[in-house]
Amino acid sequence: MEQLALAEIGTKKVIPFTKGLLKWIGNKQRFAPEIVSHFPDQFGTYFEPFIGSGAVLATLAPHRAVASDCFRPLIEIWQDLRANPMSLKRWYEERWARYYQGDRVKQYEKIKASYNAGPNAADLLFLCRSCYGGVVRFRQADGYMSTPCGIHEPIHPRSFAKRVDEWHARVCGTEFKLMDYAEAMELARGGDLIYCDPPYSDSQAILYGAQSFSIPHLFEVIRRCKERGVFVVLSIDGTKKSGRHDVKLPIPAGLFEREVSIHCGRSMLKRFQMNGKNLQDEVVTDRLLLAY
Secondary structure, three states, rough: EEEEHHHHHOOOOOOOOOOOOOOOOOOOOOOHHHHOHHHHHHOOOOOOOOOOOOHHHHOOOOOOEEEEOOHHHHHOOOOOHHOOHHHHHHHHHHHHHHHOOOOOOHHHHHHHHHHOOOOOOOHHHHHHHEEEHHOOEEEOOOOOOOEOOOOOOOOOOHHHHHHHHHHHHHHOOEEEEEHHHHHHHHOOOOOEEEEEEOOOOOOOOOOOOOOOOOOOHHHHHHHHHHOOEEEEEEEEEEHHHOOOEEEEOOOOOOOOEEEEEEEEEEEEEEHHHOOOOOOOOOOOEEEEEEOO
16 A cells, blocks of 8 residues: 655645534544545545544535434434424523532532433433533443543533534535444445544543444445445545554555545644643654555
8 A cells, every 4th residue: 555645646725614513523624624525526425434423524515415323312403403303403502501509519520420420411411411521421331421520611502503514514415324434435336435434442441331333344345335335535544652562454456546634733632631741752653554
């Protein structure tokens, strides 16, 4: 596989869209224009089978798309954004008001307890905007959301409502499905485009409570998609520790045609784990692998 620097492969210019809707580990909002700049100029349906924060989807704003995930509370947020955006505004405003009634940490813990008693989209929406560092962390054994209250001020409901309207316009052509990634990717046909942003094997095992995930299996699904003529792009672990740690992955020979390095700045997860300590040595670079 040929490894090329961004400046060497003739990327197209993409207008940034910086106003994130959800805070989510691995959020690509800052890097989405760079990622999208490597997409084909023409393609059929756009697929994103690990929807997460939806940053790449919103930046691309495709006319026809299928975005999916196996995490029901998350996908229900996206389904309501498209079909009933007022519900998101109401969910957020109600919890924001409760959050500022008395001790905000205690109020946050009540909202978190409500979510853990019965995982739901409404609580998750506010928790991801108000939890510490935006790191939505789940306990592997039972999916318990464990992140404490953040030190920041959550966005005001009026500002959040404006973002809902902006995002609603950008996803109006997208169908959101509760679906395993392999099932979703099998729907793609020749000329379609798939962007995969799965949980990173080196760092995100405790942070993603949705899909059972195997990187070798994902590579096999990508191989089948490539054989059908589907364009596939994969974001995955690259280097950690400011380049001193190169994440080793079982990438099959010949599966990807190009590899691009995406400089991601300092690790969001390490910022959470180190609680504000010096992050000078925690710069991360992702791999962007293209099967075309």
